[in-house]
Structures are given as C-alpha cells and as structure tokens.
Amino acid sequence: MKILVTGGCGFIGSNFIRYILQKRETIEIVNLDLLTYAGNINNVIDVANDPRYTFVRGDISDKMLVNKILKAHKVDAIINFAAESHVDRSILDVTEFYHTNIGGVLNLLEIAVKQGINKFIQISTDEVYGSLDDEFADEKFVLNPSSPYAASKASADQFVMAYHHTFGLPINIMRSSNNYGPYQFPEKLMPILITNGIQNLPLPIYGKGRNVRNWLYVIDFCEALFNVLEKGNNGEIYNVAPYNEFNNNEIAHFICREMELSEDLIQYVPDRLGHDLRYGVNADKISSQLGWKPKVGFAAGLKKTIRWYQGNESWWRPLLKNATLDNRILSD
Incomplete structure (x- = not known):
C-alpha cells in the first residue's frame, strides 16, 4: 500500500510514520508537510533514508502539487494529519486555520475523488463535541465546537462526510482525546x-x-489508526480514547x-x-468493531x-x- 501522509512532520504524524514503517514492510509513505513552526523535519530524521519513505515539502492547499504526488507515487490512501492545531493561536488569528483546516481539506477531498483514492482518513479531535459536564460523547453526538480551532475541525469533518455521501469517497474520521508522548x-x-x-x-x-x-499515549493512537486503515468500516467515525x-x-x-x-x-x-x-468521548465503537484498546x-x-x-x-x-x-x- 502507498500512503500519502499529510502533516507527517508534526507530533502525531511523525510518530505514526515511524510506527507503520516498523509494522508493515510493504507500506510506502509519502510525507507532505509545509514545515510550519510546529512541523519539524528532525521528527522523522530516523526514517529519512528508508527507501519506502519520501518527503515532499508543500501545502495541502496546492492543487497542482497534490495531484502530482498522487499520480507520481500511485497513492492508494490519504491520511490527513495536516492542521493548525493550537486553540490560543486560533483565537488571535483564525486565517491560517481556515486556510489549512478547511480549505486544505477540501482540496484533498476534491483530488481524492478525481484520483479514485481507496481510503481517506481525516484526523479530527474530541474538541468538536464541545465542553461536556459528565457525559461521554459517542460518534452520533451533536457537534458543538467552542473555539475557532474546533469549529474549523468540525467544518472539515462535515465536508469529509459530505464527500462520502455525495461522491462515494471511502472515508473514516478519527476523533481522539489529548495525545501525549515524544516529539x-x-x-x-x-x-x-x-x-x-x-x-x-x-x-x-x-x-x-x-x-x-482524557490522556492518550501517542503510540496507542497510532495503533488505533493502523486498525482503522486496515479494518475500518467505510464511512464510519471512530472516537479514540482511554x-x-x-x-x-x-x-x-x-x-x-x-x-x-x-x-x-x-x-x-x-x-x-x-x-x-471538559472533553469526554465514548470509544466503545472502535473497541467493539476493531478490537482496539489502549495498552499504555x-x-x-x-x-x-x-x-x-x-x-x-x-x-x-x-x-x-x-x-x-x-x-x-x-x-x-
């Protein structure tokens, strides 16, 4: 399988690239990352010489570049980590959040449909459900984002679902609790x-x-994502949390x-x-459907x-x- 990982020089993306290259010898990765302030090429320096790994610096909103990558590498699947992700920065200036988290996702979706991509996985967040008292939101819970960041991610999720229902794009959305760990x-x-x-x-x-x-060790999330990539039911949203x-x-x-x-x-x-x-998500679906449970x-x-x-x-x-x-x- 050949996968385009966007935002692969960020925290979770770089951990996932390392994880999946170790997990499957037949996997090939193209990492597209703009290397903004939070994207660090040193996060993936240990895989830079792996013949199954290619790095491309660029923007997910660059239509020509994304098209070129998908055609040149015969990409089967897209996993979109690329996002502006800090709430404080979204409060001060929402421009880049709109550009990347909504516009960039729309660009990826349009090209994925035209290129016949077999799987599109959008990495979302539990923040789209908003602040909760004592309940745990399942995947059918009404979205109620509070911050500009969360609103941009919720908007992207809605577009991903729309492209699935309208154009038949095979998708999954993953909404995780707070990840922590190296990088x-x-x-x-x-x-x-x-x-x-x-x-x-x-x-x-x-x-x-x-x-x-709710705190989730990043490698546990990587394992959940790997399960969704290999076994996720088409069109499903999966909450991921311990x-x-x-x-x-x-x-x-x-x-x-x-x-x-x-x-x-x-x-x-x-x-x-x-x-x-407080954020709180119910992760029973990924456990019952795919057998995932946190290990750390x-x-x-x-x-x-x-x-x-x-x-x-x-x-x-x-x-x-x-x-x-x-x-x-x-x-x-």
Missing part, C-alpha cells in the same frame, strides 16, 4: 510543564487548573512528583478565552514522556523561541 511541540501542556521543569522554570497552568482532559481523566492541576502534580520538583513551581496564569472545562497506562506513558524530553534537549531547546505567542506562555 510533541513544546507549547502544549505536557511538554511545556516537562521542559520548564527540566529548566527549573515556573509550570504555567491556566485559570484555576480545573480543566479536565479513560484517563485528569485535570490540569493533577497533571502538574504528577509531573512534579515524577521529576522531583517543588510544587511551588506551579504558577497560575490568566485563563484562555472561552476555555472548555497513564503512569507508564508519563514516565516514558518525561524520560524522552530529559534525553532529547537538543530536539526541544531550539523550538522554545516559537513556543510562545505575544510573550505569553502557551499550554493545554
């Missing part, structure tokens, strides 16, 4: 707390730290204990505008993640200059 850009909660801890800097937490997320619900205070305290940091480093900063309190427990995953950042300062230190926005520390 995550240091503007998100886990890596900013860990890298600040390594530097003995304050650990920034939004508001009162009560915001709840049941590791923790609020941001708990995450900060876990990291302090594991890294033997003083909890006095925890610092509360002004909250994000419209900050969703939260404590083990957190330890792996901390050790990786401790052992890879040369990777994350050069990125710190791009991990702030208007002199504000980003997180979550």
Whole structure:
C-alpha cells in the first residue's frame, strides 16, 4: 500500500510514520508537510533514508502539487494529519486555520475523488463535541465546537462526510482525546510543564487548573489508526480514547512528583478565552468493531514522556523561541 501522509512532520504524524514503517514492510509513505513552526523535519530524521519513505515539502492547499504526488507515487490512501492545531493561536488569528483546516481539506477531498483514492482518513479531535459536564460523547453526538480551532475541525469533518455521501469517497474520521508522548511541540501542556521543569522554570497552568482532559499515549493512537486503515468500516467515525481523566492541576502534580520538583513551581496564569472545562468521548465503537484498546497506562506513558524530553534537549531547546505567542506562555 502507498500512503500519502499529510502533516507527517508534526507530533502525531511523525510518530505514526515511524510506527507503520516498523509494522508493515510493504507500506510506502509519502510525507507532505509545509514545515510550519510546529512541523519539524528532525521528527522523522530516523526514517529519512528508508527507501519506502519520501518527503515532499508543500501545502495541502496546492492543487497542482497534490495531484502530482498522487499520480507520481500511485497513492492508494490519504491520511490527513495536516492542521493548525493550537486553540490560543486560533483565537488571535483564525486565517491560517481556515486556510489549512478547511480549505486544505477540501482540496484533498476534491483530488481524492478525481484520483479514485481507496481510503481517506481525516484526523479530527474530541474538541468538536464541545465542553461536556459528565457525559461521554459517542460518534452520533451533536457537534458543538467552542473555539475557532474546533469549529474549523468540525467544518472539515462535515465536508469529509459530505464527500462520502455525495461522491462515494471511502472515508473514516478519527476523533481522539489529548495525545501525549515524544516529539510533541513544546507549547502544549505536557511538554511545556516537562521542559520548564527540566529548566527549573515556573509550570504555567491556566485559570484555576480545573480543566479536565482524557490522556492518550501517542503510540496507542497510532495503533488505533493502523486498525482503522486496515479494518475500518467505510464511512464510519471512530472516537479514540482511554479513560484517563485528569485535570490540569493533577497533571502538574504528577509531573512534579515524577521529576522531583517543588510544587511551588506551579504558577497560575490568566485563563484562555472561552476555555472548555471538559472533553469526554465514548470509544466503545472502535473497541467493539476493531478490537482496539489502549495498552499504555497513564503512569507508564508519563514516565516514558518525561524520560524522552530529559534525553532529547537538543530536539526541544531550539523550538522554545516559537513556543510562545505575544510573550505569553502557551499550554493545554
């Protein structure tokens, strides 16, 4: 199988490329990535010389380029990770989120239909369901995005479903809870707390730290995606999540204990505008249909993640200059 992976130099995309090349010898990957601030060619440096791997720098909105790639490499499937993904940045300027998360997806869909692609997988997010009290959203739950970022992802999901129903494009959509693990850009909660801890800097937490997320180790998500690629039922949406619900205070305290940091480093900063309190998804469908279950427990995953950042300062230190926005520390 020949797969176009878009956004493969990002956090989850690079982990998936590494995972699938190890999993299947017959897989060939073309990685299309624009290398924006969060896309890092060093994320895939260890597979750069694999004859089954090709990197192309470019924009998913570039119609000529995408067409050229699909024809030249005889691509069978597209997995779209490419996205602007940070909520804070979407609040300050939604332009790039519209361009990539909606316009770019539409471009991929149009070309996929014309080229007769056998599988199109859209990587979405649990944020499209909006902030929930104590319920868990299943795949039929009404979309209720709160942030410009979540709205752009929900819009893309709707277009993906429309292209399936109207043109018969074989698709799947995956809506995952918060991923964490190696190679995550240091503007998100886990890596900013860990890298600040390594530097003995304050650990920034939004508001009162009560915001709840469900934490999924990235390799578990890669395995879920691999299952959907090979066995996913055409036209289905799959939620992907364990049941590791923790609020941001708990995450900060876990990291302090594991890294033997003083909890006095925890610092509360002004909250994000419209900050969703809790996301929660029901992942029973992917478990019952495809047999997927997470394998990495939260404590083990957190330890792996901390050790990786401790052992890879040369990777994350050069990125710190791009991990702030208007002199504000980003997180979550």
